[in-house]
Amino acid sequence: MNYDPRSWAVHKGSDHPFDRPAPPIDNGTARPDPARYTSRAVFEQEWDRVFARAWLLAAPASDLPEPGDWVKFDIGPESFIVVRQEDGSVAAHYNVCPHRGSRLVTGDMGSQGSFTCPFHSWRFGLNGRNQKVTDAETFHPEVLCHGTDLSSVRCEEAVGLVFLSMDPDAPPLADYLAPVLPMLETYRIDRMHVVQHRRSDWAANWKGGIDAFYESYHLHAIHPQTMGVIDDRTHIDLFPGGMSRQFVPMAQPNSHFPDQTGINAGIAALMRDAGIDPDGFEGTAQDSRAAVAHAKRDRAARIGLDYSHFSDAQLTDSTIFGIFPNAQIGCHPEAVFLHRFKPHPTDPEQFTYETTILYRHVDAPGYGAPGWMGLGADVDVTGATRPDVVHTGLGEPPGMGEVLDQDSDLLPIVQAGARSRGFRGPLWGEQEARLRHFHAELDRWLARE
Amino acid sequence: MMKLDFDDWNIHVGKPHPFNERVRPIDNGTGRPDPARYHDPAFMAQEWDRVFARSWLLAGPASDIPEPGDFFTFDIGPESFVIVRDDEGAVRAHYNVCPHRGSRLVTSDFGSLSRFTCPFHSWKFDLEGRNIAVTDEETFRPEVLCHGHDLTSVRCEEAVGLIFISMDDGIAPLREWLAPILPQLELYEIDQMYVVQHRRSDWGANWKGGVDAFAEIYHLHAVHPQTQCLMDDRTQIDLWPGGLSRQFVPFAQPAARYADQETVNPGIQLMLRDAGIDPATFTGTAAQTRAAVQQAKRARSDALGLRYDRFSDSQLSDSVVYSLFPNVQIGCHPEAVFLHRFLPHATDPNQFTYDTCILYRHVDAPGYSAPAWMGLGADVDMSGATRPEIVHTKLGEPPCLGEVLDQDSELLPVVQAGSRSRGFKGPLWSEQEGRLRHFHAELDRRMGQGA
Numbered sequence: 001m002n003y004d005p006r007s008w009a010v011h012k013g014s015d016h017p018f019d020r021p022a023p024p025i026d027n028g029t030a031r032p033d034p035a036r037y038t039s040r041a042v043f044e045q046e047w048d049r050v051f052a053r054a055w056l057l058a059a060p061a062s063d064l065p066e067p068g069d070w071v072k073f074d075i076g077p078e079s080f081i082v083v084r085q086e087d088g089s090v091a092a093h094y095n096v097c098p099h100r101g102s103r104l105v106t107g108d109m110g111s112q113g114s115f116t117c118p119f120h121s122w123r124f125g126l127n128g129r130n131q132k133v134t135d136a137e138t139f140h141p142e143v144l145c146h147g148t149d150l151s152s153v154r155c156e157e158a159v160g161l162v163f164l165s166m167d168p169d170a171p172p173l174a175d176y177l178a179p180v181l182p183m184l185e186t187y188r189i190d191r192m193h194v195v196q197h198r199r200s201d202w203a204a205n206w207k208g209g210i211d212a213f214y215e216s217y218h219l220h221a222i223h224p225q226t227m228g229v230i231d232d233r234t235h236i237d238l239f240p241g242g243m244s245r246q247f248v249p250m251a252q253p254n255s256h257f258p259d260q261t262g263i264n265a266g267i268a269a270l271m272r273d274a275g276i277d278p279d280g281f282e283g284t285a286q287d288s289r290a291a292v293a294h295a296k297r298d299r300a301a302r303i304g305l306d307y308s309h310f311s312d313a314q315l316t317d318s319t320i321f322g323i324f325p326n327a328q329i330g331c332h333p334e335a336v337f338l339h340r341f342k343p344h345p346t347d348p349e350q351f352t353y354e355t356t357i358l359y360r361h362v363d364a365p366g367y368g369a370p371g372w373m374g375l376g377a378d379v380d381v382t383g384a385t386r387p388d389v390v391h392t393g394l395g396e397p398p399g400m401g402e403v404l405d406q407d408s409d410l411l412p413i414v415q416a417g418a419r420s421r422g423f424r425g426p427l428w429g430e431q432e433a434r435l436r437h438f439h440a441e442l443d444r445w446l447a448r449e
Numbered sequence: 450m451m452k453l454d455f456d457d458w459n460i461h462v463g464k465p466h467p468f469n470e471r472v473r474p475i476d477n478g479t480g481r482p483d484p485a486r487y488h489d490p491a492f493m494a495q496e497w498d499r500v501f502a503r504s505w506l507l508a509g510p511a512s513d514i515p516e517p518g519d520f521f522t523f524d525i526g527p528e529s530f531v532i533v534r535d536d537e538g539a540v541r542a543h544y545n546v547c548p549h550r551g552s553r554l555v556t557s558d559f560g561s562l563s564r565f566t567c568p569f570h571s572w573k574f575d576l577e578g579r580n581i582a583v584t585d586e587e588t589f590r591p592e593v594l595c596h597g598h599d600l601t602s603v604r605c606e607e608a609v610g611l612i613f614i615s616m617d618d619g620i621a622p623l624r625e626w627l628a629p630i631l632p633q634l635e636l637y638e639i640d641q642m643y644v645v646q647h648r649r650s651d652w653g654a655n656w657k658g659g660v661d662a663f664a665e666i667y668h669l670h671a672v673h674p675q676t677q678c679l680m681d682d683r684t685q686i687d688l689w690p691g692g693l694s695r696q697f698v699p700f701a702q703p704a705a706r707y708a709d710q711e712t713v714n715p716g717i718q719l720m721l722r723d724a725g726i727d728p729a730t731f732t733g734t735a736a737q738t739r740a741a742v743q744q745a746k747r748a749r750s751d752a753l754g755l756r757y758d759r760f761s762d763s764q765l766s767d768s769v770v771y772s773l774f775p776n777v778q779i780g781c782h783p784e785a786v787f788l789h790r791f792l793p794h795a796t797d798p799n800q801f802t803y804d805t806c807i808l809y810r811h812v813d814a815p816g817y818s819a820p821a822w823m824g825l826g827a828d829v830d831m832s833g834a835t836r837p838e839i840v841h842t843k844l845g846e847p848p849c850l851g852e853v854l855d856q857d858s859e860l861l862p863v864v865q866a867g868s869r870s871r872g873f874k875g876p877l878w879s880e881q882e883g884r885l886r887h888f889h890a891e892l893d894r895r896m897g898q899g900a
Contacts, residue, residue: 029592034551211550217585221571255585410552410569417551419527419795421502421616422544422601426551429589 010235010247012290016311018183022237027436031425032443037205037418042446043348047076050325050445055156055163055176057327057340058082060358062160062193063109063386064090068126071109073164075326077345081105081115082155082162085126092155092164093128098148108389115150128152160190160358161338179239180321186309187331192358193383195335195375199354199391200398204411205418206326206351209341210438212407212414213328216248217431220256222410223403227254229266229372235313236433242324242441244434247317251289261285273370275299292316296333303364307333322434324441334369335359349415350394355404359383374401453880458683460699462740463762468633469697475688477883477890481875486892487655487868493798497526500775500895505606505613505623507777507790508532508542510808512610512643513559513836518576521559523614527795530603531555531565532612535576542605542614543578548598558839565600578602610640610808611788629689630771636759637781642808643833645785645825649804649841650848653862656776656801657892659791661876662857662864663770663778664884666698670706672860673853677707679716686883692774692891694884699767702739711735723820725749742766746783753814757783772884774891784819785809799865800844803858809833824851 011019036042058073059082070083072095079095081104095103097117104115104124114131115124123132128150133139154165156173158181163173174181202209212218216232223230231249238244251270253260261284263271268278271288274295283291293312300307307315310333319331330337336358344350359369361382369375379387392398398408417423428436454474461469486492508523509532520533522545529545531554545553547567554565554574564581565574573582578600583589604615606623608631613623624631652659662668666682681699688694701720703710711734713721718728721738724745733741743762750757757765760783769781780787786808794800809819811832819825829837842848848858867873878886 029590031593031596037551217588218570220584221567221569413553413556414551414569416527416529416553417546420544420546420551421528422603423546423548423551424596424601427549427589427593427596427598429585429593431585431588 008233008235010233010249010317011311011313014311014313016313018186018309018311019235019313021235022239025238025240025437027238027433027440031427032439034418034423034425036439036442037208037415038348040348043205043343045446046442047343049448050442051076051166051343053165053167053170053445054325055165055170055173056325057161057323057338058092058155058164059162060160060192060194060338060356061090061157061162061190062358062383064162066111068113069109069111070105070126071162072105072107074342076343078166079103080153080164081150082164083126090155090157090162091127091152092162093124093150093152096151097122098130098150099133104150109386122148124150159184160188160192176241177243177323179241179243180245180323183245183319184321184329184331186314187333187336188360189336189358192336192360194356194386195359195369195379195381195383196357197355197387197389198398198400199352199389200396200400200404200408201350201352201392201394202398202408202411203350203394204415205348206341206343207439207442208411208415208418209351209353210322210326210328211426211432211435212411213339213341214244214246214322214434214438215432216246217429220254222406225402226266227257228259228264229270230254230318232256232431234431236430238433238437242322242438244322244437246320246322246434247313248320249289249313249317251292251316253285259285263288269371271295273368273372275366289316299366300333303362303367305333305362322438324438325445332370333360334367335373353398353404353408355400455683455685455880458685460681460683460685460697461761461763463743463765466761466763468636468761469685469763471685472687472689475690475887477688477886481877482889482893484868484873484875486889487657487865488798490796490798493655493793495896496892497793499898500892501526501616501793503615503617503620503895504775505615505620505626505773506775507773507788508605508612508614510610510642510644510788510806511540511607511612511640512808512833514540514612516561518561518563519559520555520562522555522557524792526793528616529553530614532605532614533576540605540607540612541577541602542612543574543600543602546601547572548580548600549583554600559836572598574600609634609637610642626691627693627773629691630693630695630773633695633769634771634779634781636764637783637786638810639786639808642786642810644806644836645809645819645829645831645833646807647805647837647839648848648850649802649839650846650850650858651800651802651842651844652848652858653800653844654865655798655868656791656793657889658861658865658868659801659803660772660776660778660888661882661885662861663789663791664694664696664772664888665882666696667879667881670704672856676716676853677704678709678714679720680704682706682881684881686880688883688887692772692888694772694887696770696884697763697767698770699739699763701742701766703735709735713738719821721745723818723822725816739766749816750783753812753817755783755812755817772888774888775895782820783810784817785823803848803854805850805854 059071063071064084067084067086070081073080080092081095082092085091099122102119121134130148158173219232231252232254235247267288271278274292276295293315296315321329326341328339338356340354342352509521513521514534517534517536523530530542531545532542552569571584575581580598669682681702682704685697717738721728724742726745743765746765771779776791778789788806790804792802
C-alpha cells in the first residue's frame with residue numbers, strides 16, 4: 001500500500017525549503033453523488049455560493065500595463081471589464097450598462113480613456129463613474145437617482161495576476177492565496193508576458209476539467225506518448241482553502257514505461273532544451289532529470305538569472321498549483337501556464353477551457369522556451385505583441401496540441417457516465433488526492449447559506 | 450355510418466388460419482390526453498424513471514454477437530450499455546460506465562475483445578463485469594475500493610433471437626412479459642436472420658411521436674400517397690395486455706381510397722415479380738393479386754423446403770407489425786423483419802433517435818430473394834457474412850431512409866410543434882389508431898405506478 005504519495009522519491013535528497021511537504025490533510029474515503037456534474041440545482045448553487053464569493057483569476061497584470069488598458073473577463077453568466085485606472089491600480093466592473101443592461105465592450109481587450117455604451121452612448125470613466133447620460137434632460141431625476149454608475153466588484157493584484165470577487169466582504173486576496181502565495185512569488189510572473197492564449201468549449205461540467213487536470217494518474221492511458229518523459233510518481237501537497245500543489249517530474253520515464261534507463265527521444269529533446277548534448281551524455285534515464293536541473297542552474301548563472309530560490313525540482317518539473325475554485329497554474333522557471341475552467345452560463349454539461357502561456361523573455365544565447373511548450377517560430381516571445389485569443393467552439397477540434405486534444409476527446413465520455421444510473425460516484429485514489437481535496441472544499445462552500 | 454371495429458373489413462383473402470384470429474377486444478376508452486406528454490421535461494424525466502428504467506428494452510439482435518467476447522453498445526436516453534457474449538456463451542449487459550470516474554468503457558458500435566479496459570486510467574474488467582485490475586491499486590485506500598469496483602450489470606435475456614435488457618432487477622422474466630405474442634414472433638425464426646441494413650437518424654420530435662406515426666396506417670393516403678396503389682389501409686388490429694399489439698397491413702392490393710381498384714398497376718406488378726409471377730401473363734385484376742402473391746410464395750416454399758405451412762396466407766403477403774411496449778415495433782415478413790426503435794433523447798423531449806434494422810433470412814436458392822420494396826441495394830451482402838456499419842444521420846440532415854421514411858421524418862417535427870401549442874388540447878384518436886390509444890393507456894398506467 002502507498003496511500004501517501006509523498007513517499008515517492010520525487011525530491012531525491014533535497015533539503016530545499018520549497019520541496020518540504022505540507023502537513024497532511026485527511027479528506028476521507030467517501031464517494032460523492034455524481035449529480036454534482038449534471039444537476040442544474042447544484043450548478044446554480046455553485047454559482048451563488050462558490051463563484052459569487054470566491055476570488056477568481058481574471059487576467060495577467062501584464063495585459064494591463066498602462067492606464068486605460070482593459071481586458072474582458074467572461075465567466076458563467078457574467079462578463080467583467082478589468083481595467084488599469086489613472087492611479088495605476090486595477091478596477092473591475094460588471095460589463096453591463098446600468099441604463100438597459102447592454103454589454104459595454106465586446107472585444108477581448110483594448111485601451112481607451114472611457115467606456116461608451118454601444119446602445120445609447122452613455123459614457124463611463126475607467127473608475128466606473130458615469131460621465132454622460134445622453135439627453136439627460138429627458139429623464140425624470142428620480143429615474144437617474146436609482147444610480148447611473150457601473151457596478152464594480154472587488155479587484156486586487158498578486159504575483160502579477162489580477163483577481164476579482166463579486167463578494168464585497170471577501171477577505172483580502174493575499175489572505176485568500178496565503179498558503180501558496182510565497183511559492184508562486186518565486187516565479188516572478190509579473191515579469192512574464194502572454195505568448196499564447198486559447199479558449200475552447202468542451203462538452204463536460206467544469207469540474208470534469210478540474211478533475212482531469214488535477215491528476216497525472218491518467219497519463220499512461222490517455223497520453224501514452226508522454227510516458228517516456230513525464231513521470232507519474234508524484235508529490236502532492238494539500239493546503240487549507242482547497243489549494244494544492246503537485247510536482248510532475250519531467251525528463252525521466254513514467255512508472256508504467258518499460259525502459260527506465262535508455263535516453264529516449266523525448267528525454268533527449270528535454271536535455272537539448274537545457275543545453276545538454278544527449279549524444280555526449282553518459283548517464284541513464286535515471287540521471288537525466290538531475291542533469292537537466294544542473295544544466296539549467298549553470299545556464300542561469302552564466303546569463304545572470306537568479307535561480308537560487310528555485311529547488312532542482314522546480315527547474316525540471318511542472319510544479320502545478322490548484323487555486324480554488326477554478327484555476328490551475330503550471331509553473332516553470334521560463335514560463336507559467338494559466339488554466340481556467342469556466343462554467344457555462346446555463347448548461348451544467350458544458351464549460352470553457354482557457355489556457356494562457358506567460359513567458360519570461362531573456363535575450364541571451366542558449367535561453368529559450370522549452371520545445372515541448374509548442375510555441376511556434378511565428379510567436380513573438382519578446383512580449384512586444386500580445387497574441388489574439390483563439391477560441392474554438394463546441395465540437396470543433398480545439399487544435400491545442402496532442403495532449404489537450406486527447407483530453408477534450410475524453411471529457412465528454414466521462415461526463416456521459418456521470419448521468420448514468422449505473423454510476424454511483426467517483427472512487428478517488430491517493431494519486432487523485434487533489435480532486436478529493438477540491439471537492440471537499442467545494443462541499444464546504446456549498447453548505448454555507 | 451360508424452365503423453368502430455373491423456369485422457366487416459375482411460382482410461384475410463386466403464384460407465382461414467388460427468394466426469389470423471382476432472383477440473378479445475380491450476376497451477381503452479375515448480379520453481383525450483394532455484399533449485404535455487410530448488414536450489414537458491418533467492414528464493420526460495418521470496417517463497425515464499417509471500417506464501424505461503422498469504421495462505424490457507430491445508438492445509439488439511443476438512446474431513450480432515455470435516462468439517464469446519463479441520459486444521455491441523446500446524445507447525438509449527442518457528444511458529449507454531455494453532452487451533457482450535461471455536466465455537460460457539451467455540449474454541450479459543453492463544452499464545457502459547467505469548466505476549472509477551464514470552468514463553465510457555467502449556465508444557464503438559461493435560467489436561470483439563476478451564476484457565474491457567477503461568480508456569481513462571486503464572482499469573480492466575472481465576466479460577462478466579468483474580474488476581480484474583485497478584491500476585496502481587496500492588495508491589487507493591481500501592475503504593475507497595470497498596464502495597465497489599466491478600461494472601454495474603443489468604438484467605439481460607434473449608427471446609426469438611433478440612436480446613433485451615432491463616435496468617429493473619426485480620422485473621418479471623422477459624418471456625413472461627412477451628408471452629401473448631411470443632409464439633407468433635417465433636414463427637419468423639429471427640434467430641436465423643442477419644442484419645443486412647442498419648440506420649439511425651435523429652428526428653425533431655418526441656419519441657412517442659415516432660411510436661404514434663408508426664403504429665397506424667390512417668395517414669398513408671395523405672403523407673405517403675405513392676403507397677396507395679399497393680398497400681391497403683383496411684386493416685386488422687389486435688391488442689394485448691401490457692401495451693402489446695399487432696396490425697396487419699395488406700400488401701399487393703390497392704387501398705380503398707385508391708381510384709383504380711382493377712388495374713394491375715406497376716407497384717403491384719413489382720410485388721408479383723418478387724413472388725415469381727410474370728405480370729405480363731397474369732390475367733386477374735388488382736382484386737386478385739394479393740391472393741396470387743400468397744399462393745406463389747407458398748408454392749416457392751414447397752419447392753425450396755421453406756416450411757411456410759406455419760404461416761397464414763396473410764403473413765406471406767402482408768406486413769404483420771408488432772408493438773412491444775414501450776418503444777419497439779417489429780414489422781414481420783417471411784423473408785425479413787424490420788426492427789424499429791424510438792429512442793428518447795438524453796435530455797430533450799423534442800428529439801428522439803429513430804433506429805431501424807433489417808434482418809434477413811438468407812436462402813441460397815434460385816428465385817428466392819428479398820422483396821424489391823425493401824430497398825436493399827445490389828451492394829448489400831445478403832449472406833450475413835458481413836455485418837453492415839450503422840449509418841447515422843443527425844438532426845436536420847436528410848435521413849435518406851427511402852421515400853416513405855423521409856416523408857415521416859419531415860412530418861414529425863410539424864406534429865411536434867402542434868403539441869406545444871396552447872391551441873392544441875390533445876389528440877383525438879379513432880379506432881384506426883387503436884394501437885396508439887392502447888400504447889398511451891399502458892404508458893399512463895406505468896406513469897401512475899409511483900416512484
